[in-house]
Amino acid sequence: xxxxxxxxILSSIIVLLGVITITFFIARVIPSNPEVKWAGxxxxxxxxxxxxxxxxxxxxxxxxxxxxxxDLLHGNLGMSLNTHQPVATELKRYMPATLELVLLAFLLAVxxxxxxxxxxxxxxxxxLDHVSRFFSIGAVSLPTxxxxxxxxxxxYKSLSLLPIGGRISVEATIFQSMPKITGLxxxxxxxxxxxxxxxxxxxxxxxxxxxxxxxxxxxxARMTRSALLEILGExxxxxxxxxxxxxxxxxxxxxxxxxxxxxATDVALSMGYTLTDxxxxxxxFSWPGIGSYIANAVTSLDYPAIIGVTLFxxxxxxxxxxxxxxxxxxxxxxxL
Amino acid sequence: xxxxxxxxxxxxxxxxxSMYLLAxxxxxxxxxxxxxxxxxxxxxxxxxxxxxxxxxxxxHIEIKLQPPSAEHWMGTDELGRDIxxxxxYGARVSLSSALGAVGLSLxxxxxxxxxxxxxxxxxxxxxxxxxxxxxxxxxxxxxxxxxxxxxSGLNNAILAISLSWWPWYTRLLRGQAxxxxxxxxxxxxxxxxxxxxxxxxxxIIPNCISPVIVQASMDIxxxxxxxxxxxxxxxxxxxxxxxxxxxxxxGRTYFxxxxxxxxxxxxxxxxxxxxxxxxxxxxxxxxxxxxRKK
Numbered sequence: 001x002x003x004x005x006x007x008x009i010l011s012s013i014i015v016l017l018g019v020i021t022i023t024f025f026i027a028r029v030i031p032s033n034p035e036v037k038w039a040g041x042x043x044x045x046x047x048x049x050x051x052x053x054x055x056x057x058x059x060x061x062x063x064x065x066x067x068x069x070x071d072l073l074h075g076n077l078g079m080s081l082n083t084h085q086p087v088a089t090e091l092k093r094y095m096p097a098t099l100e101l102v103l104l105a106f107l108l109a110v111x112x113x114x115x116x117x118x119x120x121x122x123x124x125x126x127x128l129d130h131v132s133r134f135f136s137i138g139a140v141s142l143p144t145x146x147x148x149x150x151x152x153x154x155x156y157k158s159l160s161l162l163p164i165g166g167r168i169s170v171e172a173t174i175f176q177s178m179p180k181i182t183g184l185x186x187x188x189x190x191x192x193x194x195x196x197x198x199x200x201x202x203x204x205x206x207x208x209x210x211x212x213x214x215x216x217x218x219x220x221a222r223m224t225r226s227a228l229l230e231i232l233g234e235x236x237x238x239x240x241x242x243x244x245x246x247x248x249x250x251x252x253x254x255x256x257x258x259x260x261x262x263x264a265t266d267v268a269l270s271m272g273y274t275l276t277d278x279x280x281x282x283x284x285f286s287w288p289g290i291g292s293y294i295a296n297a298v299t300s301l302d303y304p305a306i307i308g309v310t311l312f313x314x315x316x317x318x319x320x321x322x323x324x325x326x327x328x329x330x331x332x333x334x335x336l
Numbered sequence: 337x338x339x340x341x342x343x344x345x346x347x348x349x350x351x352x353x354s355m356y357l358l359a360x361x362x363x364x365x366x367x368x369x370x371x372x373x374x375x376x377x378x379x380x381x382x383x384x385x386x387x388x389x390x391x392x393x394x395x396h397i398e399i400k401l402q403p404p405s406a407e408h409w410m411g412t413d414e415l416g417r418d419i420x421x422x423x424x425y426g427a428r429v430s431l432s433s434a435l436g437a438v439g440l441s442l443x444x445x446x447x448x449x450x451x452x453x454x455x456x457x458x459x460x461x462x463x464x465x466x467x468x469x470x471x472x473x474x475x476x477x478x479x480x481x482x483x484x485x486x487x488s489g490l491n492n493a494i495l496a497i498s499l500s501w502w503p504w505y506t507r508l509l510r511g512q513a514x515x516x517x518x519x520x521x522x523x524x525x526x527x528x529x530x531x532x533x534x535x536x537x538x539x540i541i542p543n544c545i546s547p548v549i550v551q552a553s554m555d556i557x558x559x560x561x562x563x564x565x566x567x568x569x570x571x572x573x574x575x576x577x578x579x580x581x582x583x584x585x586x587g588r589t590y591f592x593x594x595x596x597x598x599x600x601x602x603x604x605x606x607x608x609x610x611x612x613x614x615x616x617x618x619x620x621x622x623x624x625x626x627x628r629k630k
Contacts, residue, residue, distance in 0.1 A: 011468075014465070015465070015468050015469050015472050016472075018465065018466070018468070018469030018472075019469055019472050019473065022469060022470075022473075023481070026481055026482060026485055027485070130363070133617075134363065137610065137613045137614055137617055138606075138610055140613060141557060141561070141606055141609040141610040141612075141613050142606055142609075143561055143564055143565065143568075143581070143584075143602060143605045143606065143609075144565075145565065145568050145581075145584065146584055146598070146599075146601075146602030146605065146606070149584070149588065149591055149592075149598050149599075149602070150599065150602070152591070152592055153591070153592045153595050153599070156592065157592040157593075157595075272474045272475075273474065273475060275474050275477075276474045276475060276476040276477050277476075279476075279477075280565060280568065280569070283569075284588075294480070295569065297484075298480065298484045298569055298570070298571065299570060301484065301485075303484070303485055306480070306481050306484050306485070307481060309477070310473065310477050310478065310480070310481040313473065313474045313477045314472050314473045314474065314477070314478075316474075317472055317473065317474050318472050321472070
């Protein structure tokens with residue numbers, strides 16, 4: 001078991017190196033004239049030359065690669081061409097808002113998706129199973145950026161119930177100071193007992209959170225259903241039935257427990273997809289997270305920022321994959 | 337002739353059984369019908385749409401941003417163009433681009449998978465680690481990074497999607513190739529001295545390709561969604577192409593007051609992707625021996 005985990009970690013590190021190499025190629029081989037972006041359109045020849053040296057573009061590619069690796073080891077993702085700030089610092093600043101959104105969306109996905117999956121496995125091929133199937137497939141077929149707009153149309157324009165975007169109302173930021181403990185605004189408000197602000201923040205997070213959670217809800221429901229159905233077809237369940245155990249006891253006590261490993265893995269993996277969805281949704285709800293950051297970077301061709309976010313996303317994905325594999329490995333039925 | 341019928345018989349029967357299973361599931365059948373209609377309307381878009389000149393940059397400012405009406409079923413955009421015509425024509429853009437992206441991914445993925453599976457050893461190892469690396473990027477993100485840096489445009493978006501999509505097909509084909517490689521006819525070809533490459537392209541790939549093609553056709557929905565997302569970010573199709581994602585992105589300026597501009601192209605994306613996914617789900621269930629038994 002331990003040997004497997006160590007082996008798995010080592011292979012993740014190799015994959016990470018590969019990912020870094022690919023991003024290096026995308027960043028250094030394709031772009032044209034980053035020094036012009038850095039120094040400005042009207043820069044003189046000398047200024048451009050200086051910019052090339054400052055960005056390290058005067059060195060050979062292998063040398064640049066070594067420097068790139070060394071910088072990454074020190075947590076240096078390069079400088080944003082727009083703001084001339086270190087990308088890593090900016091990511092750290094935008095990170096908590098994204099994290100808050102993703103975590104809440106996943107909580108919602110687990111709370112709705114798993115019961116939905118259990119229920120449709122229990123009522124297989126009944127009406128509710130079909131409805132849940134349609135909902136799950138529908139949820140993965142919706143363009144998230146469009147759902148975001150649709151929700152704005154209903155809850156902001158038609159019903160005037162919820163704010164159109166942002167993380168908090170402008171008035172709220174004028175009259176009180178933001179609590180800064182974890183960076184997760186809802187949690188910070190709770191910790192400082194500032195319930196008025198918490199309510200305001202909560203109203204702002206509802207729409208983006210629902211938009212983002214649709215995909216994982218559908219996925220988790222589908223996965224729970226199929227994992228559960230597979231286990232319900234196993235011999236030991238039939239054996240349990242022939243011993244006269246009640247259906248509900250078989251389901252909750254024996255089948256569900258064994259299907260949770262698979263579901264947990266899928267939750268971890270779908271988080272990667274959700275992360276990218278989050279980016280599009282953030283831009284629409286003006287949510288001050290990494291998504292808005294990359295959307296800005298894309299429009300202004302700020303390639304160190306784009307590459308930084310890509311690398312960051314890939315790292316999250318690799319770690320989630322690693323965790324998923326470790327969860328599977330900790331299942332005693334899997335012999336390694 | 338009789339021989340041919342004899343050999344084809346089990347295949348025909350299994351196809352008929354599949355069609356029966358598909359027809360039994362009403363929702364999937366409906367999805368299939370809608371998809372056929374969509375493909376037809378994409379092919380004949382130029383004849384079908386009421387305002388053919390509006391798919392390019394025609395402008396009738398006097399009727400700009402009109403709500404849906406009898407003349408303009410989905411309203412008009414900021415240049416007074418008929419949104420219905422653009423949405424219908426958009427099916428052509430989206431379907432053909434998605435086909436292009438999936439086709440290109442297959443072109444990269446299939447040979448690599450066949451080589452990895454049939455050579456084995458270090459070649460297999462290198463190719464598989466490469467797929468691991470590519471699959472470690474969150475799906476859309478790698479494509480975003482590539483197009484952002486290569487420069488936006490529909491062709492670059494298609495290229496970027498294929499460059500991030502091929503590893504799935506490589507993995508699938510490799511798995512097939514490993515089992516096919518052990519079959520008698522491959523060994524026979526090896527014994528008479530057929531070259532390695534010829535064996536791969538003439539014997540291994542044709543015998544491994546069907547599950548990959550099935551998977552690829554199920555992926556088209558996902559690719560359409562990815563393309564629309566890239567266009568929404570301004571990285572895919574460029575003006576005045578009537579691409580669904582791009583139309584939603586343009587409509588955002590007038591949203592939510594002129595809601596029809598954003599909403600209808602989104603409905604088109606949703607219906608198309610939903611049909612592909614429903615059908616894919618049904619195909620998966622039909623091909624799964626566990627569900628097939630019943």
